[in-house]
Amino acid sequence: MQQSQLFTKTRKEAPSDEVSKNAQLLIRAGYIHKEIAGVYSLLPLGRIVFENIKNIVREEMNVAGGEEVSLSALQDPELWKETDRWNDEKVDVWFKTRLQNGTELGLGFTHEEPMARMMKDHISSHKDLPRQVYHFQKKFRNETRAKSGIMRTREFVMKDLYTFAKDEEEHTALYERMAEAYKNIFDRIGIGDKTFKTFASGGVFSKYSHEFQTIVDAGEDTIYVSKEKGIAINEEVYTPEVLKDLGVSEDELEKVEASEVGNIFSLGTRFSEPLGLTFKNEAGESVPVVMGSYGIGPARIMGVVTELFSDEKGLVWPESIAPFQVHLVGLNGEDEEIKDYTNGIYSALTARGVEVLYDDRDLRPGEKFAESDLLGMPYRVVVSRRTKEEGQFEVVTRVTGETRMLSEEELLQDFVTNEEDDD
Ligand code: ATP
Numbered sequence: 001m002q003q004s005q006l007f008t009k010t011r012k013e014a015p016s017d018e019v020s021k022n023a024q025l026l027i028r029a030g031y032i033h034k035e036i037a038g039v040y041s042l043l044p045l046g047r048i049v050f051e052n053i054k055n056i057v058r059e060e061m062n063v064a065g066g067e068e069v070s071l072s073a074l075q076d077p078e079l080w081k082e083t084d085r086w087n088d089e090k091v092d093v094w095f096k097t098r099l100q101n102g103t104e105l106g107l108g109f110t111h112e113e114p115m116a117r118m119m120k121d122h123i124s125s126h127k128d129l130p131r132q133v134y135h136f137q138k139k140f141r142n143e144t145r146a147k148s149g150i151m152r153t154r155e156f157v158m159k160d161l162y163t164f165a166k167d168e169e170e171h172t173a174l175y176e177r178m179a180e181a182y183k184n185i186f187d188r189i190g191i192g193d194k195t196f197k198t199f200a201s202g203g204v205f206s207k208y209s210h211e212f213q214t215i216v217d218a219g220e221d222t223i224y225v226s227k228e229k230g231i232a233i234n235e236e237v238y239t240p241e242v243l244k245d246l247g248v249s250e251d252e253l254e255k256v257e258a259s260e261v262g263n264i265f266s267l268g269t270r271f272s273e274p275l276g277l278t279f280k281n282e283a284g285e286s287v288p289v290v291m292g293s294y295g296i297g298p299a300r301i302m303g304v305v306t307e308l309f310s311d312e313k314g315l316v317w318p319e320s321i322a323p324f325q326v327h328l329v330g331l332n333g334e335d336e337e338i339k340d341y342t343n344g345i346y347s348a349l350t351a352r353g354v355e356v357l358y359d360d361r362d363l364r365p366g367e368k369f370a371e372s373d374l375l376g377m378p379y380r381v382v383v384s385r386r387t388k389e390e391g392q393f394e395v396v397t398r399v400t401g402e403t404r405m406l407s408e409e410e411l412l413q414d415f416v417t418n419e420e421d422d423d
């Protein structure tokens with residue numbers, strides 16, 4: 001993409017009403033737009049990052065056997081009354097609205113109920129199980145705290161998958177498979193080494209649930225981690241009994257701030273029973289389906305990545321989710337010959353499938369470099385009269401600042417093989 005075609009502008013100062021580092025940087029770099037507190041819109045570059053994260057999640061869900069659907073955001077109160085979750089005292093984050101005739105409607109804050117009711121039309125026998133169904137859908141939550149930028153918003157997309165199993169054993173296998181898929185997702189995004197499967201409170205049907213917590217200063221949760229044992233426990237459930245349960249001692253755990261990027265939850269028959277989601281087992285008896293739910297917030301991940309990898313110059317994207325792999329910066333000025341030469345390398349890279357943001361604008365080198373650092377693509381390729389005369393391109397790795405001089409052949413080989421490795 002040619003940068004002259006990008007409508008977004010960068011800014012030197014963060015808006016004064018924005019307190020979180022991730023939103024400050026993403027607004028400065030023109031990735032997001034703030035609507036109101038806790039509500040943000042995605043601009044072109046931000047949308048690409050967001051879609052890249054979604055695609056990694058989608059790929060791993062599909063590999064694990066997930067089937068993608070898209071359920072509605074508007075919700076039927078009658079359904080939620082059946083599970084006792086319409087009540088504002090039970091659920092304090094509802095956004096509710098009304099039809100013209102006065103009938104109440106909800107804006108979904110999660111989808112256990114509608115998923116379970118929808119599946120009633122499709123599950124009747126043990127032969128219909130197991131199933132794994134997911135969607136990426138907007139959730140609306142009237143969150144009281146909205147100080148963490150895009151890590152906690154009042155309107156956000158969640159990937160929520162639901163598993164439907166005939167018994168605990170089948171459920172456990174699905175649960176473990178999802179935990180594995182989550183690990184792959186966080187590894188691929190580049191936060192795997194900082195993300196811990198964390199014991200958290202379980203609810204009615206299981207002792208524990210698991211949160212995937214990424215260690216980051218801006219996180220709103222506190223967890224205890226034993227890096228050696230690879231075990232983490234949320235402060236909310238951290239007691240001597242739990243430590244004993246998990247076979248860790250107090251001086252093994254380390255207390256850190258973390259952000260919940262995903263969670264997996266055994267639901268038992270909490271929803272299938274009241275909603276009548278049953279099936280006929282092999283003995284011909286009607287029994288409730290055993291469910292699980294599995295959430296991930298792509299925008300929260302985008303915020304966490306911003307917090308973790310950015311530096312004083314700006315954003316730093318991992319290659320797996322960067323909007324473009326290469327920021328091609330042409331220092332052409334009025335020099336038509338250099339412009340043509342830079343156009344040529346842009347065409348050569350894009351023809352080979354490399355994602356390139358091409359700064360084709362007529363600006364001073366200092367301005368271009370500062371903006372390039374702020375935007376945070378993994379590699380910057382600089383083309384100038386000097387590099388042309390030397391028959392070389394200057395390649396700067398954003399995360400380390402390391403600079404290499406490569407010939408055209410080396411450059412193409414480098415990025416094209418890189419792209420192929422990713423596939
Ligand atoms: P938290 O404890 O942080 O409030 P939660 O337990 O309410 O989160 P879930 O309902 O399980 O979260 O949501 C699943 C995933 O959706 C979370 O792991 C997180 O990645 C994301 N998520 C939850 N709430 C928000 C929010 N307000 N803004 C952005 N992402 C969110």
Ligand code: MG
Nearest residue numbers: 200211260263
């Ligand atoms: Mg939670």
